[in-house]
Amino acid sequence: MKFDIPATTNPIDRLTVVGKPTDRIDGPLKTTGTATYAYEWHDVAPNAAYGWVIGSAIAKGRIASLDLEAAKAAPGVIAIVTADNAGPLGKGERNAATLLGGPEIEHYQQAVALVVAETFEQARAAASLVRIDYAPAQGAYDLAAAKGSAEKTKAGDSVVGDFTGAFAAAPVTLDQTYGTPDESHAMMEPHATLAVWEGDRLTVWTSNQMIDWTVTDLSETLKMPKEKVRVISPFIGGGFGGKLFLRADALLAALGARAAGRPVKVGLQRPLMINNTTHRPATIQRIRIGATRDGTITAIAHESWSGNLPGGAEETATDQTRLLYAGPNRLIGNRIATLDLPEGNALRAPGEAPGMMALEIAMDEMAEKLGLDPVEFRIRNDTQTDPADPDRPFSQRQLVQCLRIGAERFGWSKRNPQPGQVRDGRWLVGLGMAAAFRNNLLTKSAARVRLDRNGMVTVETDMTDIGTGSYTIIAQTAAEMMGVGLDKVAVRLGDSSFPVSAGSGGQWGANNSTAGVYAACVKLREAVAQRLGVNSADARFADGQVVAGNRRVPLAEAAGADGLSAEDGIEYGDLDKKYQQSTFGAHYVEAAVDSATGEIRVRRMLAVCAAGRILNPKSARSQVIGAMTMGVGAALMEELAIDKRAGFFVNHDLAGYEVPVHADIPHQEVIFLDETDPISSPMKAKGVGELGLCGVGAAVANAVHNATGVRVREYPITLDKILDRLPAVG
Amino acid sequence: MKPFTYERADSPAAAAAAAERQPGARFIAGGTNLLDLMKLEIETPAHLIDVNGLKLDSVEPTPDGGLRIGALVRNTALAADPRVRRDYGVLSRALLAGASGQLRNKATTAGNLLQRTRCPYFYDTNQPCNKRQPGSGCAAIGGYSRQLAVIGGSDACIATHPSDMAVAMRVLDATVETVRADGATRRIPIAEFHRLPGDTPHIETALMPGELITAVTLPKPVGGAQVYRKVRDRASYAFALVSVAAVVQRDGSGRVALGGVAHKPWRVEAAEAEMPRGAKAVAAGLLAGAKPAHDNAFKLTLAERTLAAVLAEARS
Numbered sequence A: 001m002k003f004d005i006p007a008t009t010n011p012i013d014r015l016t017v018v019g020k021p022t023d024r025i026d027g028p029l030k031t032t033g034t035a036t037y038a039y040e041w042h043d044v045a046p047n048a049a050y051g052w053v054i055g056s057a058i059a060k061g062r063i064a065s066l067d068l069e070a071a072k073a074a075p076g077v078i079a080i081v082t083a084d085n086a087g088p089l090g091k092g093e094r095n096a097a098t099l100l101g102g103p104e105i106e107h108y109q110q111a112v113a114l115v116v117a118e119t120f121e122q123a124r125a126a127a128s129l130v131r132i133d134y135a136p137a138q139g140a141y142d143l144a145a146a147k148g149s150a151e152k153t154k155a156g157d158s159v160v161g162d163f164t165g166a167f168a169a170a171p172v173t174l175d176q177t178y179g180t181p182d183e184s185h186a187m188m189e190p191h192a193t194l195a196v197w198e199g200d201r202l203t204v205w206t207s208n209q210m211i212d213w214t215v216t217d218l219s220e221t222l223k224m225p226k227e228k229v230r231v232i233s234p235f236i237g238g239g240f241g242g243k244l245f246l247r248a249d250a251l252l253a254a255l256g257a258r259a260a261g262r263p264v265k266v267g268l269q270r271p272l273m274i275n276n277t278t279h280r281p282a283t284i285q286r287i288r289i290g291a292t293r294d295g296t297i298t299a300i301a302h303e304s305w306s307g308n309l310p311g312g313a314e315e316t317a318t319d320q321t322r323l324l325y326a327g328p329n330r331l332i333g334n335r336i337a338t339l340d341l342p343e344g345n346a347l348r349a350p351g352e353a354p355g356m357m358a359l360e361i362a363m364d365e366m367a368e369k370l371g372l373d374p375v376e377f378r379i380r381n382d383t384q385t386d387p388a389d390p391d392r393p394f395s396q397r398q399l400v401q402c403l404r405i406g407a408e409r410f411g412w413s414k415r416n417p418q419p420g421q422v423r424d425g426r427w428l429v430g431l432g433m434a435a436a437f438r439n440n441l442l443t444k445s446a447a448r449v450r451l452d453r454n455g456m457v458t459v460e461t462d463m464t465d466i467g468t469g470s471y472t473i474i475a476q477t478a479a480e481m482m483g484v485g486l487d488k489v490a491v492r493l494g495d496s497s498f499p500v501s502a503g504s505g506g507q508w509g510a511n512n513s514t515a516g517v518y519a520a521c522v523k524l525r526e527a528v529a530q531r532l533g534v535n536s537a538d539a540r541f542a543d544g545q546v547v548a549g550n551r552r553v554p555l556a557e558a559a560g561a562d563g564l565s566a567e568d569g570i571e572y573g574d575l576d577k578k579y580q581q582s583t584f585g586a587h588y589v590e591a592a593v594d595s596a597t598g599e600i601r602v603r604r605m606l607a608v609c610a611a612g613r614i615l616n617p618k619s620a621r622s623q624v625i626g627a628m629t630m631g632v633g634a635a636l637m638e639e640l641a642i643d644k645r646a647g648f649f650v651n652h653d654l655a656g657y658e659v660p661v662h663a664d665i666p667h668q669e670v671i672f673l674d675e676t677d678p679i680s681s682p683m684k685a686k687g688v689g690e691l692g693l694c695g696v697g698a699a700v701a702n703a704v705h706n707a708t709g710v711r712v713r714e715y716p717i718t719l720d721k722i723l724d725r726l727p728a729v730g
Numbered sequence B: 001m002k003p004f005t006y007e008r009a010d011s012p013a014a015a016a017a018a019a020e021r022q023p024g025a026r027f028i029a030g031g032t033n034l035l036d037l038m039k040l041e042i043e044t045p046a047h048l049i050d051v052n053g054l055k056l057d058s059v060e061p062t063p064d065g066g067l068r069i070g071a072l073v074r075n076t077a078l079a080a081d082p083r084v085r086r087d088y089g090v091l092s093r094a095l096l097a098g099a100s101g102q103l104r105n106k107a108t109t110a111g112n113l114l115q116r117t118r119c120p121y122f123y124d125t126n127q128p129c130n131k132r133q134p135g136s137g138c139a140a141i142g143g144y145s146r147q148l149a150v151i152g153g154s155d156a157c158i159a160t161h162p163s164d165m166a167v168a169m170r171v172l173d174a175t176v177e178t179v180r181a182d183g184a185t186r187r188i189p190i191a192e193f194h195r196l197p198g199d200t201p202h203i204e205t206a207l208m209p210g211e212l213i214t215a216v217t218l219p220k221p222v223g224g225a226q227v228y229r230k231v232r233d234r235a236s237y238a239f240a241l242v243s244v245a246a247v248v249q250r251d252g253s254g255r256v257a258l259g260g261v262a263h264k265p266w267r268v269e270a271a272e273a274e275m276p277r278g279a280k281a282v283a284a285g286l287l288a289g290a291k292p293a294h295d296n297a298f299k300l301t302l303a304e305r306t307l308a309a310v311l312a313e314a315r316s
């Protein structure tokens, strides 16, 4: 189905199932421990051997010598895979560094060997007997030092008007630099894969967000036909972008299974999550804003520097600034330097998450300079069209409504604009806010829908559910389209033998995958109508029946003995060129700072989101509160600490890389504005899972500033950065 | 993890004797620290002696009015003991500030005293570390040292001791009781139990090889307001950046020990004479000679400010 004109009324608008707060249909499997995760496929390969990954002990250089003898002789060892004996390997287009390194080493903990043994314990014990001598080389590990050598990115700068002239002429200006650190996905479930060969066909049970990307990159790396690779990933214990790509677990499990001649299971040990897989790259961001005295932005510049391995991409931290606020003179662009740290890549809301952390502090600082309320300052600079192209409107843009409703509900008017004035016992208390912004991305997505003679509807698509609730919204979509209850819908996901979907990433999963299911259901409705000999436009699907004229046929009967099946997908025209499609929100935070120790505790949070139709308010809320939690982590504690001499992330486990615990997270409230966006898809929905994160960090930072008067521009805002400026104790 | 053999000991002396028979053997109590280190091959004992059956899991009064805490008393049980809560509040609070509920249910009194540092380089076997591999160097010096020691370190090691409980034990003047293979027992004052790193950071306590801790005794209650304040980067389940254990009497005199700043719980009795004059004076004595690294210099300010807050709390 081609979607190239805005949606009109369609069966989804009935909202009998879609739009209702609905429990996860896969919830019982999860709460009873019967949802099978990647490392738990015991039944499909009872004779699986176990692989243990050895990571490089240096960040850059070469393997000088590799001695496997002692390890090979260790009890239980079946095979040891290295680049030497793995045979020729290609590289997937989505990987910067190779997934099996050697002799060249590209980053710390790059996989250099897989030890396969009868038991996990034997593989691990034998791994320490592998002797590797390295010839280290000097690498670049310090973004600030490499910044001078950074280059403009392929996307180029967005230049509108005359920024330099307008900034120089502006009566009120801000020119500040902000920093965001490298961050880890730190998902609960480490990357894991079980690989099974049957002749020249390979099946991997893995934990992955993007099935088709992984089939493609795995077959390319193994230099085998794509048709001979199957990837299965029905349940994923968190991904956050860390599982968008083929990673070492899947490749090495496949190579290990080939070498061992039997199925092999590989789970990446926790430290490898930090230095072997990807992370969100650090940024240095310079923001300049010029405004008239009444708070109208006349000039805005946002430049961001990040680093990556050769072939890796930049963190696109400035992209939201092209669209968020008005202003006739603009200069916006990303720069990239070469660094030899582990590979940087997407982490929930790539670009916008760190970009908004900087931009929305800058807006707070600017409001302060102008003597304007920060909410009012943002409202004053709203735009309903793309600032670089006034003929290109936003499909929907309710930023102002989000800001106003949030201010009202949060009690923003009680905020003392003078920082450092509010005390509650030993605590200094402040309020902060930020706008939220994240683009809505359209990407094609297909599904197959079957109707059987019992009236049961089964949806199959390679879409994934990374804990987000895809199973449920897809079931809701099919139920609404076919006029049945949720109990009559089964959803099967995460298998490359199903039609290719949008996958889960970039908050594009919900809208696109359900639109694909919508398209397949339209086709199935046509098939049903045809079988009944009626015009599909005249057929109504409701209450498990098809009604056409005065005929009323149970769906089960219409299916016939053999059932009916339809496959289709959604494909998009140029509506996202004609219109700018984005999601908007506002974050409000109350933070308290211990006046003696500088410990920061968030007390209250509110998010207001305008993100198209909310398909399932329950799982959408859960996405947003999860994102807000992640935002608190980014604001207050998350940082991969770099050893700039040896070139690696030092805090390589969940004790060293802190994410929020329950005690860090206060009362969270989420409001969704009533919105439908017919330009986005037939579902009229957009993404929300990343919107909930964008801006949270800055709202916390701004609350800390309001509480203490201290402006921290380097995340995370740890107590050492404010301690010296707190009032005397006692 | 290296393969190892395992036995259960049935008496303290038998456990110590077994340890002497098998060089490189380790006692295992709750296992919450030792097992993690074995999986990472930071500890590679060839033999484990399980001490959980030694019946050292009760808290008894001592003749001089103190308490004798069996080596196997779990952190949860000790924190909840009514006598500890009434008379040694600083200890109960320190225990509850540590780890998580599940870990405290397993963790033992002796195991807690003997838990090893959380220096991140100690945990990465690719990196040089004098504590893990004597003579290999110290990757933390000149590296990422935010969590590490600001005082009492050496050119060989700047690790901190991560225990909360031990800081309270230090301020309470506890004594560690042990037994050796030949049945000989001794009593080691807590002040002498943990060592500074010097040039042998791998030797962390005064225990001899194979020596078993049987109990920790507390002298009779000292009264006063007892406070334990732990400062960390998140609200729970994190090791201390700085912690303060304090016992403050009505007249302003008292005792104070710091956690998170040194290779052992940090207490300087001489500095306590300054208690009535306030935190600044005490901190000056307590932290005299500190040599912080770039990443952790803030701990000096933090320690002083936290101490000031604790003294204010104790007074109120």
Ligand SMILES: Cc1cc2nc3c(=O)[nH]c(=O)nc-3n(C[C@H](O)[C@H](O)[C@H](O)COP(=O)(O)OP(=O)(O)OC[C@H]3O[C@@H](n4cnc5c(N)ncnc54)[C@H](O)[C@@H]3O)c2cc1C
Pocket (backbone or CB within 6 Å): A655, B026, B027, B028, B029, B030, B031, B032, B033, B034, B035, B036, B051, B071, B097, B098, B099, B100, B103, B106, B107, B108, B109, B110, B111, B112, B113, B114, B115, B162, B163, B164, B165, B211, B212, B213, B214, B237, B238, B239, B240
């Ligand atoms: C995730 C995590 C977070 C933590 N957070 C904190 C925290 O915030 N604060 C804190 O204080 N602690 C914390 N801990 C550490 C925890 O307190 C210790 O792991 C625990 O106290 C160790 O006790 P155990 O009985 O399990 O010791 P084990 O692991 O069994 O043993 C530890 C050591 O003691 C030796 N040993 C045990 N018993 C005896 C004995 N009777 N005589 C001689 N030697 C003996 C063992 O041989 C071993 O070397 C944390 C631990 C984890 C895993």
Ligand code: SF4
Pocket (backbone or CB within 6 Å): B117, B119, B120, B121, B122, B128, B129, B130, B131, B132, B137, B138, B139, B140, B141, B148, B156, B157, B158, B159, B201
């Ligand atoms: S500080 Fe101590 S524990 Fe850490 S690396 Fe240096 S020697 Fe090892």
